[in-house]
Amino acid sequence: MSKKRRRKNKSPKKVLALLAVVLLVGIPLLAYTAADKFMSGKAEQDVNADLPIVQDARGGDIDVSEATSNRASDRGASANEETSAKKPKTGNVRLMELPATKRGEVIISHSAYTLSFNTQHNNPNWVAWELTATEVDGNGRRSNEFQPDPDIDERHRVTTDDYKGSGYDRGHMCPAADNKFEARAMTECFYMTNMCPQLHELNAGGWESLESKCRDWAKAEGSVLIVCGPVYDSELKARQGEVSTRKQKTIGKEHRVTVPTGFFKCVMSLREGHEKAIGFYYTNDDKKQPMNEVCMTVDDIEAMTGYDFFVNVPDKLEKRIEAQCRLRDWK
Numbered sequence: 505m506s507k508k509r510r511r512k513n514k515s516p517k518k519v520l521a522l523l524a525v526v527l528l529v530g531i532p533l534l535a536y537t538a539a540d541k542f543m544s545g546k547a548e549q550d551v552n553a554d555l556p557i558v559q560d561a562r563g564g565d566i567d568v569s570e571a572t573s574n575r576a577s578d579r580g581a582s583a584n585e586e587t588s589a590k591k592p593k594t595g596n597v598r599l600m601e602l603p604a605t606k607r608g609e610v611i612i613s614h615s616a617y618t619l620s621f622n623t624q625h626n627n628p629n630w631v632a633w634e635l636t637a638t639e640v641d642g643n644g645r646r647s648n649e650f651q652p653d654p655d656i657d658e659r660h661r662v663t664t665d666d667y668k669g670s671g672y673d674r675g676h677m678c679p680a681a682d683n684k685f686e687a688r689a690m691t692e693c694f695y696m697t698n699m700c701p702q703l704h705e706l707n708a709g710g711w712e713s714l715e716s717k718c719r720d721w722a723k724a725e726g727s728v729l730i731v732c733g734p735v736y737d738s739e740l741k742a743r744q745g746e747v748s749t750r751k752q753k754t755i756g757k758e759h760r761v762t763v764p765t766g767f768f769k770c771v772m773s774l775r776e777g778h779e780k781a782i783g784f785y786y787t788n789d790d791k792k793q794p795m796n797e798v799c800m801t802v803d804d805i806e807a808m809t810g811y812d813f814f815v816n817v818p819d820k821l822e823k824r825i826e827a828q829c830r831l832r833d834w835k
Contacts, residue, residue: 600774601632601729604812612655612697616689617678619697620733623660625762627700630733630811631677635722642685650674653695662696666756672763675702677732679715700734701755701763705790711767714784714795718771721834725773731813734764735785743810764788768805770813771834772825780833781814781825795831802826 602618605611609629610621617633652661667674677698683689692698702711722728741748753763766788772781783805784798802813803826814822 599632599634600814600816601634601731601772602814602816603630603632603731604815610656612653614655614689614692614695615686616683616692617698619677621656621660621697623657625734625736626660626662626756626759627734627762627764628677628697630731630809631698632729632731633678633682634727634729635682635718636727637723637725639682639685640719640722642683644684644687644690646680646684647690647694649691650694650696650699653697656697660759662699662756662759662761664696666696666759666761667699667701668757670701670755671703672701672755673704673707674699675707675711675767676715678730679712681715681719700767701761701788702767703788703790706767706786706788706793710786710793710795710798714769714786717795717834718769721771721773725775725778727773729772729774729814730769732767732769733809734762735766735768735808736762737765739810740765740808743808768809770802770805772802772814772817774817774821778833779821779825780828780830782829782831782834799829799831801829804829 599618603620605620610623612619612621616639617631619631620629621627622629650664652663664674674696676693677700678693680690680693683693718728718730736752737750738748738752750765752765754760755763766786768783768785770781770783773779781802783800783802784795785800785805785808786793786798806813806826814826
């Protein structure tokens with residue numbers, strides 16, 4: 505009979521040596537992997553720390569990049585160089601009309617414009633949009649159906665009843681005539697988040713004249729970037745280191761809406777070789793305000809409002825044209 509061969513046991517010394525090799529190689533590898541993951545996470549945190557946090561219209565916190573990313577992808581690709589930014593656009597580039605957002609802002613993005621809503625005043629802080637020559641030629645009919653914005657929290661969902669009997673118009677920030685190119689855009693521009701209390705003399709006077717000029721400029725330039733909004737005496741005085749003695753008037757029944765002291769509008773063209781920008785400030789009263797008397801630099805409007813406008817335009821170009829105020833260049 506053949507004998508069964510015995511299996512030899514490995515020497516304990518060899519086992520220990522093998523275990524030592526595993527430990528010597530494995531522990532540093534695990535440490536390196538953990539450190540790499542930690543540093544990657546920290547780097548991501550550091551990058552994200554620079555992104556402002558905005559408040560969702562319904563109360564939650566969202567990243568500002570998420571608030572407008574859908575519109576950005578729908579309307580155009582990014583442009584990182586000044587030369588790219590200057591090219592006439594058939595769609596939007598990096599939503600260049602947007603100001604820098606502030607922590608806690610309520611950002612609402614509609615199909616044709618973006619706004620920052622102020623829940624203290626129940627008005628927009630600013631409304632921004634790009635207007636192209638093609639959009640100006642739209643033949644849609646004016647809606648006139650003012651309605652609450654369904655994207656804002658119900659506590660701040662201003663209605664037309666809040667304006668009744670107040671003596672103030674529901675003054676558009678992004679005007680209806682800029683939204684004739686699409687039925688949805690026309691509907692959304694009549695949301696009350698796009699309105700501010702304006703005296704009729706301003707709404708149908710100097711403000712309307714500037715709106716019409718912006719459409720002329722869009723046709724002449726190919727497209728223009730526009731941002732506008734209200735200014736309040738108390739906040740203006742505070743930025744100037746002064747205390748306002750004027751009580752800010754409010755209107756409204758169910759919702760209190762602050763009556764602005766005035767309104768700003770900034771306009772920028774990125775037409776190659778003819779880049780320019782200009783600002784305007786109108787007081788909310790019944791006096792005549794010729795355009796040449798209310799124009800100023802975008803830098804002036806930034807100092808007045810505390811906002812950094814057109815922040816996505818390349819810095820060198822932005823700095824140069826925001827310091828200009830040459831109305832003759834726009835005629």
